[in-house]
Amino acid sequence: MRRIGIIGGGASGIAAAITAARNDRKAQVFILEQKEKIGRKLLATGNGRCNLTNRQAVPSCAKVCYRGGNIQFVEEVLRAFSYEDTLKFFESIGLVVKLRGDYVYPRSDQASAVLELLELELKRLGVEVYCNVKVASIAWEGKNFCIRTEETCSVKSFKADRLILASGGQAASSLGSDGSGYGLAKALKHSVTCIVPALVQLKVKAHPFAKASGVRTEAKVTALIDGKEAASDTGEVQITAYGISGIPVFQISRFIALGLHQKKRSEVLLDLLPEYSEDEVYRLLVKMGDKRDDLTAKEWLTGIFNQKLVPRILEMAGVKMQTRVSKLSEGQLQTVAKKCKRIILTIQDTNGFENAQVCAGGVRTKEVCPQTMESLRTKGVYLTGELLDVDGICGGFNLQWAWATGCIAGKASVMRKKK
Template structure:
C-alpha cells in the first residue's frame, strides 16, 4: 500500500489529504501531520471568522507570482465552480455576497468541520501536536522526522503554509524542507497587510474610514491601484484597497525603492467635476466658513486635516475663497500624497508574497521537478491572491492537484 504524508493541516493540506484518499482509495494510506492542537486553525480567522472560501469573479490577475501564469493555469484545473460543488457535497450551502462566497452558517468553523469530517469518513489519519523537524530522501521514498517518531513515506506533500499569522502555526519552517531538496525560495514578504506612513498627521486621523482610490508609486511609477473603504490608523493606512496593493509596496521597499501613495478621497469625481461640485456648494451656502464647508461630505477629522495642510484660514467665508485656494483644496482631497516607509509584520499579514519558486514545480500535478514524489500545496508556493477568497481558492486548487497526483 502506498503511503502519503501531508505536512500541515491547513486549508491546502486538508484538501490534499481528502483528494489523495478520494483518488487513491484502498491503495493509499494518507497521514496528515499537524503541529497545532487541531486542524484548520488559520481557516477560523478567514473572512473575519465567516470564511470567504472562494469568489465567483476569477481571472489571471487575481493571483500574483514571479511566475504569473502558473497559478491561473493551476486554478483552471480546479476552478471556483468545482470548489462550490465540492463543498456542497460536504454539506456547505454557499451564500453569494457580490461575488464573495461564504458558508450560509456564517461560520468559518463550518468549513473546517466538514473537511475534518470528510477526512475521518475517508479514513485519513490526522496526527496533531506533531512538529516535523526534517524531511529526507530515503531510497525511492522519504523519511519524515518528528521529535517523537520517524515516518516512512512513498510521497510527501508540503502544505506547511508561509510566514503570515504565525500565531496559527505558520512560521515558514516549510521553506527549509523545500530547500533540502534544492528548491529556490523567492524572497518571502508580508502581503495583504497595512502600510506604515511617514506623515505625523495619521495620529489625528486614527479610526477614520472613507471611500478612497489608492495609487501606489515606486520611484514615481504607478505600480498598483485599487478602490474601496480606506481605514486610517495612527501609523498609516489600512483597509481592503491597501491590502490589495501592499505586496507591491513590500517588494519595492525590499529593493530599496522610494514608495509613495496618492489617496483620492473623492474617487467618483474627476478633478474638474469635483471643482464644479465645490463651486455649487459655495453658491448654495456662500456664508459658510471654510471649517463648515465640507461637513456632510467627509469625516470632520479629514476636513480639519485638509484645511490645516492648505493653510487656508478656517474662519474665512467660502464666498471669499480664491480660485487658487479652491484648486489647492481639490488637489489635497483628490491627490493626498503619503510616503510609505514600511509594511506591517508577518504577524499582521493575511498571506505572504514569495515562497517556493513555481518554475521548479509542475503546474499540472504540483510535483517537484527536482525530486520525484515531493509535492507542494498552498501558501508555501510563490503564489498570493487578492483579497476576496482567492488565497483559499488557491489552497483548494493546489491541494486538490497535489493530492490527486500523489495518489497516482
C-alpha cells in the first residue's frame, strides 16, 4: 500500500490529498498541518468570499498574470491543469460557482463553504489529517521517507513512500505559512531564491499624504527601481497613515520589495489623474478657473479631488490654499498640473510578511518537472503552491496555482511506480 505524506494543509495540500486518494483508493494519504486546523489561509481569501480562480489563468496570459524566474514553467503547469479543470474539480465536490467579471467565486460567497466541502471530500476518501504537527526534518531511509516532528508533537514520526511539500511560503505566518518549508526543500537538495513579501502595502518615507489617511482615489501607480519603470497598474489606491495600499499597489509591490532587498532606490510614481494627459490636465485646470476670479486654489481643486487630497497637492506644488486662481502665474498652473500627474513617493519598506498575501521567490522551478511537480533533485518528492518561485497578481491567480500544482502532484504521486 502506497503511503502519500503531504506536508501542509493549505489549498495545494488539500487538492493534492483529494486527487491522490481519488486516483488510488488503496493508497494511505495523510496531511500534516502545523496549525490547529487546515485551510486557515483559504478562509481569508477574497475578503472571506474565496476568489477561487480567474478566467484569465491560462497559458497565453501567464506572462501578464504571473511572476517568477521561469514563466514558461507556469505556462506548462496551466496546460497540464487548466482553469476548466479547476471548475470541474469544484463541481465534483458539490460547489456551485459564479462569475464576477473574470473572477470566479462560490455562489454562496463564503470561503467557509468551500473549506467545508473540501473537508467533507477528504473525510469521504479516508484521508487522515493531523493538525498541530510541526515537521522538524525529512530523511530518506532506504525504503521510505521518515518525517520527524518537533518534540511538542504527540506523534514523533511518520513514514511515506511519496512526499508532497505543500507547506506554503512565508506570508501571513499566523495562518500557517512561516517559511519552514524552504528549509525542508533545501534539505531535499533544492535551492531557493531570495524571498520577499508580495501583494502587500507599502510604507512611504516622509509621507506627503499622511494627513489624507483613509482616502480612496483612482490613480496609476508605477514602481521605479533606480529610476527605471518595473511595473505599473491603475485602480483604486488607498491612502494610509504610513503609506499606500489597494489592489494597484499590491500588484507592483513585489518589484518594490525586491528593489528594497537589493538596496536599490525604490520609488512609486503616483498619477492622480490617469485618464488625462498632462496637457489635458493643464487645459482642464485653466477651464475650471476661467471667469471665476474670486475662486481660491482650494475651491478650484475641490471639483476634482477628495477634499483631504487638495491641501496636500497644493502644498507639493508650492501654492497656498487661499491664493486666488486669477493670481496664479502660468508657471504655477503648470506645476499644479504636473503634480496631479507626477508625484514621486520614496518607499522605505513594505508592510511585511505578516500582512502580505503571498511571497515572491521560492524553490527554483528549473528543479521541478512541470508535468508532475516531481523534484528533479530527489525522486519521490513533489513541490506545490507558494513554496515555488511563482507568484500571481490579485484576482484568483494564486489559488489557481495552488489547485493546479496540488492536483498535478497528487495524481503523479500515485501514478509513478514505487522505488
